[in-house]
Amino acid sequence: MSQQTDEPSVKKESPEAAGAEPPPQTEQDKDDDKNDGGPLSEQDALQALRGKGEDEAERAEAARLASIAASFMEQLTDDSRGMRIGTVALFNDKVDFGGGFNIGGEERRARPAKTTIRPPRLARWTEGYVPVPRFDKALRILAEHRLLILALPPGGRRATSLNLLARVLRDHQGGACFEVYDASKLSDGQWKSEADSGYLVHDGVATGLDPSLIDEQWIEDMTVSLHENKSYLVLVTGPPRGALVQAGGGTAQVLTDLGQLDAIRLIERRVLGRGPAPEESAELRRRLDEAGAHELLREDHRPRTALRLGDAIREGADLAACVQELRNPTGRVHEWFTRHRTSETVSFALAAAVLDGATYLTVSDAAAALYERLVLPVEAPFDLRFREHIATEHPWVRLLPGSGETPGDVAPRVRYDNPLVRQAVLGFAWTYLDGQRSALVRWMRQLVTHADIDVRARVSVAAGIIAWSDYSHALHRYLMSWAENPSLVVRQSAATALDVAGGHPHLTEAVWLLLETWVAEADTAEQRRRGVTAAATLGGSLGVAQPERAVEALRVLLDREDDWGTLLPVGSALFRLVEGGCTGEVLAGLLAWSQPRTSAEFVAKALSAFVFLAARPAESAGTSGVPLLLAGAERHRPELTELWARALDRKPAQDQALETLRDYLDEHADRDNQAYRNARRLVLAVADRSERHRERLRHHLGAWTRATGRPDHPTARVLADLTRPSHVHSYGNGRS
Structure with missing residues (x-):
């Protein structure tokens, strides 16, 4: 993006005109409105530099926010697991993926009400099948009751259901096996099965049956009908909802957990067959470990992922490259959002992504606040139970116990298994959930003034990740208004978000040009505040990566005639650069700034900034x-x-x-x-x-x-x- 394109002085669309409501003013906002951003005197600036200004507490908190956010950003850019900023697609192109559903309203391919699953096809699903831990329990229930409902999240459901049907028909001398596509007759109780047969009804391909309407009476009637015809039915649904929740509590025929499949064992079976030698297994596991496959399989439990790895090994493909490809979660996130459209589910996913690593109650409260913005208001409180659906509806989210490293760190925390999934969730939501974007902006603006500084830091980092999807749009939608806000806390959030945005290799230069524009402008209060925001950004990872350029930009900001108001922001930015290992560049800059031939006022500012640095203890x-x-x-x-x-x-x-x-x-x-x-x-x-x-x-x-x-x-x-x-x-x- 060119400097002209980023020129912030052009007339901007107001938040109201853009479809966003202005956030309600807090008492802090009202106090900050008294500050018009005008130039400070030398005396006031030196007072602030000594920590004696009226807003010192707010400045100290902003510095703490920057420090916390920096630690989150280090995790974001950590390459120890093969991930870097910029490895995730930004959802600007078409995303294709497989699955038994459609996108964009395309009609399904015309199918009969049911079709026979012929032996060769059934054999492809049963040969080499590795059973899940509770397979035998499911088989006993199906054999005894003839009806089994697998209310499970996606991942291995079809293979398990077909193997259950194949086993029960074999063990009880059954006949043909069918897959039902039109399940409408099952819903009205008039359906009659063929004798000695097995049926699969899968929510990914069947239509006409709403699993949320399945109650205990339906289960009882269907069980009687199946017994009369000596047939078997496996119904595969998503996690229980509606009447099925109560039905599952009153019958053993609804299973919501079959245990975790041993993915390594599945790969061994795929590559080595049955009964491999111990040395063969050890060598395979070594190759998987070196390629990073164990980490991938910890994040992605789906059998199809393990099978893809097994096929790559059998075909002699580059295993490490295959692992990297599979760890890019773009298609999987797209698929998840297509399946999960309820405001309740989307709200929790976004809250978990924005506040990744925060305590469960913090995330759930934020999710409830977002849910309230996404749905019509009601008089009664919302009945939201996010915790009950984490395991079934959010496959990449974990509820982990507190570390216990400090007395207060005991509450469970919500974490994404893979930071790339978190990035993809944020990018998809911002790019595709068009009707909810304004609500997201208002919600994030609310969170950047949250009482918990940890929340403010996390949402600031998330705001920067969102900007990767469309930097110019994010800049004029929320980053600009945050950067020129009277509140130092809000401006620090903008600085952190810009630092994250600039970490994307495609956006680094655009953010630099923006910051260099901001430090050179001082005609209005908004421009002066943007310059101060730029200073906070320059002290972060963006400045540490190019310290000489950062020091030069800070020189421009400091060298404002008759205005000492930038002294403290510049000093703070220089100190963060020193903490980041750029001491040599900072001292070289201060030596150049304080040359005797320089203007007296600028020399005084430069030396005051130096002494400020000299007095500051390291925060590490x-x-x-x-x-x-x-x-x-x-x-x-x-x-x-x-x-x-x-x-x-x-x-x-x-x-x-x-x-x-x-x-x-x-x-x-x-x-x-x-x-x-x-x-x-x-x-x-x-x-x-x-x-x-x-x-x-x-x-x-x-x-x-x-x-x-x-x-x-x-x-x-x-x-x-x-x-x-x-x-x-x-x-x-x-x-x-």
């Missing part, structure tokens, strides 16, 4: 609260010395620098030997720069030492080194 574990640049002083000694010398020599950064240096010595050097050594070397190296620096440091160290009243305090020890005439303080030769 194991740093003991030691400021990041102090902990890493060894690696960037010359650059830090120069910047400290400039900061200590120039107002307004000087006061801030002295306060930070004293904190180094009081709080960190007194309890951390490495921090003491780094602070000492820094002070002595700066003192070596000039007599003016030496006298200034001697004066302040003396005052700080007298205030402590301790001759062994780090300030006293450094002062003693500084005033020792015979000591040569040379940073370059290392004799300090």
